Amino acid sequence: MTQNYDESSVRVLKGLEPVKERPGMYTRTTDPTHICQEVIDNAADEALGGFARKIAVTVHLDGSLSVEDDGRGIPVGLHPQEGVPVVELVFTRLHAGGKFNKKDGGAYAFSGGLHGVGVSVTNALSTRLEVEVKRDGGVWRMAFSGGDVVEPLAQVGECGARTAGTRVRVWPDSRYFESPRYSMAELERLLRAKAVLLPGVSVSLVHEKPGGEEVKVWQYPDGLKSYLAELCNGDEPVAPLFAGEAYIGPDHEQFAPGEGAQWALAWFEDGAGGESYVNLIPTPVGGTHEAGLRAGVFEAVKSFVDHHNLLPRGVKLMAEDVWSKVRFVLSARVLDPQFQGQTKDKLTSRDALRLVSSVSRDPVELWLNQHVDAAKKIAELAIRQAQSRLKSAKKVEKKKGSGVAVLPGKLTDCESEDIERNELFLVEGDSAGGSAKLARDKEYQAILPLRGKVLNSWETDKDQLFSNAEIHDIAVAIGVDPHRAGDEVDLTGLRYGKIAILSDADVDGSHIQVLLLTLFYRHFPRLIELGHIYIAQPPLFRVDVPGHGKNRPPRKLYALDEAEMNAILDRLASEGVRPGSWSISRFKGLGEMNPEQLKDTTMHPDTRRLSRVRVRADAMETTRVMFNMLMGKGEAAGRRSWMEAHGNEVEADI
Numbered sequence: 001m002t003q004n005y006d007e008s009s010v011r012v013l014k015g016l017e018p019v020k021e022r023p024g025m026y027t028r029t030t031d032p033t034h035i036c037q038e039v040i041d042n043a044a045d046e047a048l049g050g051f052a053r054k055i056a057v058t059v060h061l062d063g064s065l066s067v068e069d070d071g072r073g074i075p076v077g078l079h080p081q082e083g084v085p086v087v088e089l090v091f092t093r094l095h096a097g098g099k100f101n102k103k104d105g106g107a108y109a110f111s112g113g114l115h116g117v118g119v120s121v122t123n124a125l126s127t128r129l130e131v132e133v134k135r136d137g138g139v140w141r142m143a144f145s146g147g148d149v150v151e152p153l154a155q156v157g158e159c160g161a162r163t164a165g166t167r168v169r170v171w172p173d174s175r176y177f178e179s180p181r182y183s184m185a186e187l188e189r190l191l192r193a194k195a196v197l198l199p200g201v202s203v204s205l206v207h208e209k210p211g212g213e214e215v216k217v218w219q220y221p222d223g224l225k226s227y228l229a230e231l232c233n234g235d236e237p238v239a240p241l242f243a244g245e246a247y248i249g250p251d252h253e254q255f256a257p258g259e260g261a262q263w264a265l266a267w268f269e270d271g272a273g274g275e276s277y278v279n280l281i282p283t284p285v286g287g288t289h290e291a292g293l294r295a296g297v298f299e300a301v302k303s304f305v306d307h308h309n310l311l312p313r314g315v316k317l318m319a320e321d322v323w324s325k326v327r328f329v330l331s332a333r334v335l336d337p338q339f340q341g342q343t344k345d346k347l348t349s350r351d352a353l354r355l356v357s358s359v360s361r362d363p364v365e366l367w368l369n370q371h372v373d374a375a376k377k378i379a380e381l382a383i384r385q386a387q388s389r390l391k392s393a394k395k396v397e398k399k400k401g402s403g404v405a406v407l408p409g410k411l412t413d414c415e416s417e418d419i420e421r422n423e424l425f426l427v428e429g430d431s432a433g434g435s436a437k438l439a440r441d442k443e444y445q446a447i448l449p450l451r452g453k454v455l456n457s458w459e460t461d462k463d464q465l466f467s468n469a470e471i472h473d474i475a476v477a478i479g480v481d482p483h484r485a486g487d488e489v490d491l492t493g494l495r496y497g498k499i500a501i502l503s504d505a506d507v508d509g510s511h512i513q514v515l516l517l518t519l520f521y522r523h524f525p526r527l528i529e530l531g532h533i534y535i536a537q538p539p540l541f542r543v544d545v546p547g548h549g550k551n552r553p554p555r556k557l558y559a560l561d562e563a564e565m566n567a568i569l570d571r572l573a574s575e576g577v578r579p580g581s582w583s584i585s586r587f588k589g590l591g592e593m594n595p596e597q598l599k600d601t602t603m604h605p606d607t608r609r610l611s612r613v614r615v616r617a618d619a620m621e622t623t624r625v626m627f628n629m630l631m632g633k634g635e636a637a638g639r640r641s642w643m644e645a646h647g648n649e650v651e652a653d654i
Contacts, residue, residue, distance in 0.1 A: 035122040055068075055194065070165040071164065092123065092144070133166050188205060196224060197223075241265070243265075260356075278344075292606075293328065321382045321385040330356075410449055411477050414444050421497060423499075428512050432598075446477075448474065456518060483525070484523070502538070505561075520533050533613040543584055
């Protein structure tokens with residue numbers, strides 16, 4: 001604590017310095033495959049727009065990797081505002097690229113690139129990067145080292161007037177990666193998928209080796225259908241593989257022309273899973289587009305089952321009954337996708353769920369009704385899964401015993417007996433509780449509104465807990481008795497697999513969160529240890545964006561906090577939306593949200609933000625000390641000192 005903290009202590013990172021300082025924020029650092037994927041994705045975006053017919057990737061003997069396409073070529077002229085060649089901007093400036101301007105189509109109507117970050121990260125984390133551009137009858141060349149220009153842009157030759165394309169060669173800097181080697185399996189999987197998703201485009205991989213070179217070229221005449229068959233490794237499906245696609249036409253009220261999806265599906269007795277892509281970007285963690293396909297397929301199968309009266313009495317079909325036996329490949333096309341992080345592993349755009357579910361349901365239902373025998377086999381498989389689920393839930397119910405306490409009157413319980421699926425929301429206030437009751441899925445979501453603030457139970461003996469009505473109701477609702485760490489705990493009475501704290505996004509809401517976390521940490525530690533406790537994160541702001549042009553329907557965008565709202569406003573400005581045309585609403589509390597907004601942002605499993613509460617194994621003692629300091633009645637002096645030391649870290653919320 002002897003170091004000075006003054007004005008000179010604050011450092012401003014410029015250019016590509018943030019990438020070099022914190023590479024993990026921008027890319028995966030296990031190996032250099034992902035930074036090279038950024039270059040491949042740019043070539044694929046050219047092909048997705050219909051401007052390229054060839055993507056060639058070469059892994060060279062010296063450890064470098066090159067990507068070549070025959071697209072339009074990166075512009076080499078001077079940028080009108082910046083006064084430097086555009087190709088230099090693309091590789092040396094964060095948030096510079098051709099994928100922001102989507103007004104009236106822009107350079108890229110649909111693209112995997114969004115933030116103008118990708119190849120500049122590749123450049124920053126490479127010892128050398130060379131780019132060669134063919135366009136407008138000339139061949140241009142430029143080279144960088146560690147993100148800096150070492151060979152300025154220069155014309156090095158001529159080419160035919162109709163010849164165009166870009167070739168980028170990258171030498172990754174091994175200092176930034178745990179392993180300097182590319183993941184060849186990941187590269188092959190990525191390039192094979194690009195070939196499937198880009199009909200008519202030739203995708204090749206050349207791997208140079210001391211004894212020669214290995215060449216692979218991918219082509220799939222039947223697109224997704226043949227790719228899914230390859231992924232299934234010869235396993236026999238219950239019904240024939242089904243592939244389809246659907247895209248939005250002109251003048252749609254909600255979505256832009258060209259948005260939509262293509263998919264391939266197959267049902268199997270054993271095993272499920274699949275691959276999904278958004279604008280050719282792989283999304284290994286899935287996201288809202290997968291949730292949309294699941295919803296569309298479920299509604300189609302359910303409609304077929306209801307139409308043919310196949311459902312046995314007492315059995316209710318759920319989405320997971322249909323989806324748990326599906327293998328799939330999904331390629332969504334979204335005009336303005338929002339991803340979780342720069343690595344784009346998961347799609348978070350809420351509109352994508354409605355988009356994919358709406359375009360997929362009718363084609364899937366049509367196929368089912370055209371192939372009745374195959375559809376009945378699929379329906380039988382789903383019904384058997386539902387019966388198995390119900391049987392399993394009944395087994396859990398028997399373990400509860402007969403002496404069940406009377407549930408609290410203000411608890412709005414769910415219908416399902418599937419403990420793993422059931423969710424209980426502890427909601428701040430009766431007003432928010434009313435909206436939550438209307439927003440919930442009554443099949444598996446229960447609501448327990450809490451009046452006022454819960455007792456600080458840090459120093460309350462467990463035998464005295466039930467003197468507080470709110471704590472009594474919580475304990476009875478979840479079906480578990482209070483206990484301490486290390487106690488033998490009977491969890492057979494647990495009624496919900498997820499218990500979520502849902503409070504306002506303000507200071508009082510945070511206080512209620514702390515009080516409830518104190519209760520669970522002190523008196524129900526086993527629930528935290530097993531991962532049953534969650535915190536819901538409702539948004540603080542809503543940005544209403546008006547529609548403009550044929551390709552831009554009105555949008556509602558939600559922001560968790562002010563930083564996220566500012567990022568949304570920056571993105572809208574870069575898209576060409578007129579500043580001031582949007583309106584910003586601030587939610588003072590959950591009670592101000594209508595049920596539809598609460599469902600979309602906080603309660604629907606596919607679009608909400610729900611954080612699991614965990615205590616790290618290496619922070620057990622630190623956590624206990626912190627709770628004691630914050631919640632202990634005799635710790636006022638320690639709290640005061642801590643607040644004086646950390647008070648400057650509080651952000652004013654005006």
